[in-house]
Amino acid sequence: MEKTNPVIACTLGFKKSFLVILSGVVCWQVAELEAQSGRPGPSESETRDELTQTLEELEALLKAKDEEIHNLQSKNSDIPDLEKEREEAVQRLQDLATRNAELEQRVEKAEQTLASSLEERDRAESEVQRVIDVLDVKIYDLNDLRQSLAKLIDK
Template identity: 30%
Template sequence: MRREQPIFTTRAHVFQIDPGTKKNWVPASKQAVTVSYFYDVTRSSYRVISVDGAKVIINSTITPNMTFTKTSQKFGQWADSRANTVFGLGFSSEQQLTKFAEKFQEVKEAARVARDKTQEKIESSSSHSQASSVNGTDDEKASHAGVADTHLHLKSENDKLKVALTQSAANVKKWEVELQSLRESNARLAAALQEAAASAEQWRRRFCSGRDNSARLRSKVDALEEQCSEINREKEKNIQLEKRIEELESELREKETELKDLRKQSEIIPQLVSECEYVSEKLEAAERENQTLEDKVQALRSDMEESRFRQHHLKGELRSFLDVLDGRLDDLHDLRRGLSELGADH
């Protein structure tokens, strides 16, 4: 069974007063270390011990005349005349400082009680020694032998304490490594969570942008569909114009046939001047009408060419827009697939 056992443990930054100035604090540890109260069952004494790696930075035996003073909400100190220094502890919270101060007061009171009991034993032992001094040198020799045995026992216990401190330092180092590993893991998890949140926000913005683009594309599709309807109406109009042109061409052929007949009649009956003049006038009228019809046919052909050119141009714009629409639809499919994969990862 171990003679000295921990009764309270906390973590704090350890400082010692500067031996030169007696004013400034000098850090005894680079980071927060374990600080523990130990109780020595054999000696009925209490100590504050802290180890940083393999180095003992606090080894202070608590006595009844010591006082732990809070100098701020997270810092406290006490003077150790045996170590000829002043120890300071910086805690991460006021609650930890309060617990340590309360435990210091409890240990100090327990040390006072233990000292009183020890004093009573010493006085009783002194009285017994004075009474037994009359017995002669044999008792004195036995007393000296007992003191020597006590020294050997104390030396053995001190060696055990050194081994325990070394083991405690190794355990503290191991715990600090594990704590650092946990901190790094927590930092990586926090960074991963932040990155996932940023990625989700980015995907959300892209989804909203894609939704807006989809709405604009849908509006443009509706406009193009309206243009397609207009193209269809133009097609129907072109069909009607072609039919009208065919009718006019047929009428023109009939007029040409009639003109030929009239010319033949004018050649066959030259003596009928009056009729010839009449035929000539009719011919001229027919020619004028023919010219008018040709002008109409030419105008209709020009309208048909213009309609065909507009139809071709609208078909080109429609084909280009459909290509762009296909690309945007592919982007939307990729975006939806990315969102699905992101949702599955979460």
């Protein structure tokens, strides 16, 4: 069974009592105004019918308000769950922000390592090209020496 808030229960009881009193006051005011106007008022059964209709309308309005209160109470019970979900989402966002910062640092470090590796490769290529040039000169010199020796032997 659903727990009813005592303040709301008291308010609902007060509303019902107020509606009954209000309908009586309206009936009395109608009778008084009719007496002052000098015209005959509606019969007692007509007045009773009007009051019954007014009371039914007020009860329907009261029922609608009760449903609205119930809906608001049920939404109010969802608030702690929604707050918990919000806190969890905020925590996930913070975790993702931390993870993102870590990944950005790793990317930056990888870019620095790549730049350093490219510079080292360029230096190695330059050194290899220098060695190739030196070896070309040595090969040319050795070829020149071989030809000179071959001429000497032929003489």
